[in-house]
Amino acid sequence: MSPIPGSGLAKGLAVTLRTMTKKTVTAQYPDVQPELPPRSRGVIGLFEENCTVCMLCARECPDWCIYIDSHKETVPAAVEGGRERSRNVLDRFAIDFSLCMYCGICIEVCPFDALFWSPEFEYAETDIHELTHERDKLREWMWTVPAPPALDPGAEEPKEVAAARKAADKLAAAQAAEAAAAAEAGQAADTGQTGQTGPEGGQA
Numbered sequence: 001m002s003p004i005p006g007s008g009l010a011k012g013l014a015v016t017l018r019t020m021t022k023k024t025v026t027a028q029y030p031d032v033q034p035e036l037p038p039r040s041r042g043v044i045g046l047f048e049e050n051c052t053v054c055m056l057c058a059r060e061c062p063d064w065c066i067y068i069d070s071h072k073e074t075v076p077a078a079v080e081g082g083r084e085r086s087r088n089v090l091d092r093f094a095i096d097f098s099l100c101m102y103c104g105i106c107i108e109v110c111p112f113d114a115l116f117w118s119p120e121f122e123y124a125e126t127d128i129h130e131l132t133h134e135r136d137k138l139r140e141w142m143w144t145v146p147a148p149p150a151l152d153p154g155a156e157e158p159k160e161v162a163a164a165r166k167a168a169d170k171l172a173a174a175q176a177a178e179a180a181a182a183a184e185a186g187q188a189a190d191t192g193q194t195g196q197t198g199p200e201g202g203q204a
C-alpha cells in the first residue's frame with residue numbers, strides 16, 4: 001500500500017513538536033557546572049606526607065607517566081646505642097596527564113594511601129608540557145579530594161581512624177601530664193619563694 005501523501009511530513013512535525021516541549025537535558029557547560037559523582041576520575045592528588053617513595057605506583061603505571069626522584073638520608077638512632085636508620089626523601093613527584101589514561105592503578109597499588117582521585121577536570125592547557133603536574137600542583141589537587149562517604153550504621157571503625165584516634169588520645173594525655181607537671185613545679189617554686197621571704201621580709 002502506498003503511503004498517504006504528506007504523512008512523512010506530519011510524522012516529522014510531530015517529532016519536532018514533542019522534542020520542543022520536552023525539558024532540555026543539555027548541560028550548558030561552562031556556564032553551568034556539571035554535578036559529578038564524588039568518585040569521578042578527574043585528576044590525581046598526592047598526599048606527600050604519606051608517601052614513602054616505595055616506587056610501586058611508578059613501576060605499576062602502564063603508561064610510565066609517574067616521575068619520582070629521591071635520595072637517602074640517615075636518621076640518627078632514636079635511643080642511645082641504637083642503630084641509625086636510612087630513609088628515602090622525596091625530591092620530585094610528577095604525573096604527566098598528557099599520557100595518563102586514568103586507569104587508577106597507581107591509586108590502587110599505593111600501600112600508604114598517598115594518592116587519591118579528585119573530580120576536578122578543568123586543567124586543559126594549550127602547551128602539552130604544562131600537563132606534567134609537579135608535586136606542588138599534585139598537593140593542591142589533594143585539597144579538592146572529597147571526604148569519604150559516611151560509614152554504614154553499626155560498621156566497624158576503620159583501622160586507620162582507630163589508630164589516629166589512639167595516637168591523638170596518647171598525645172593529649174602526654175600534653176596534659178606535661179601541663180600538670182609544669183603547674184606543680186610552678187606551685188612548688190611559689191611556695192619556696194614565700195618561705196624564703198617570710199613575714200617581715202625575712203631572710204634577705
Ligand code: SF4
Nearest residue numbers: 061100101103104106
Ligand atoms: S591513573 Fe593509570 S596511567 Fe594514570 S598515572 Fe595512574 S597508573 Fe599511570
Ligand code: SF4
Nearest residue numbers: 051052054055057110
Ligand atoms: S606507591 Fe604510594 S608511597 Fe609508593 S611512591 Fe607511589 S605514592 Fe609514594
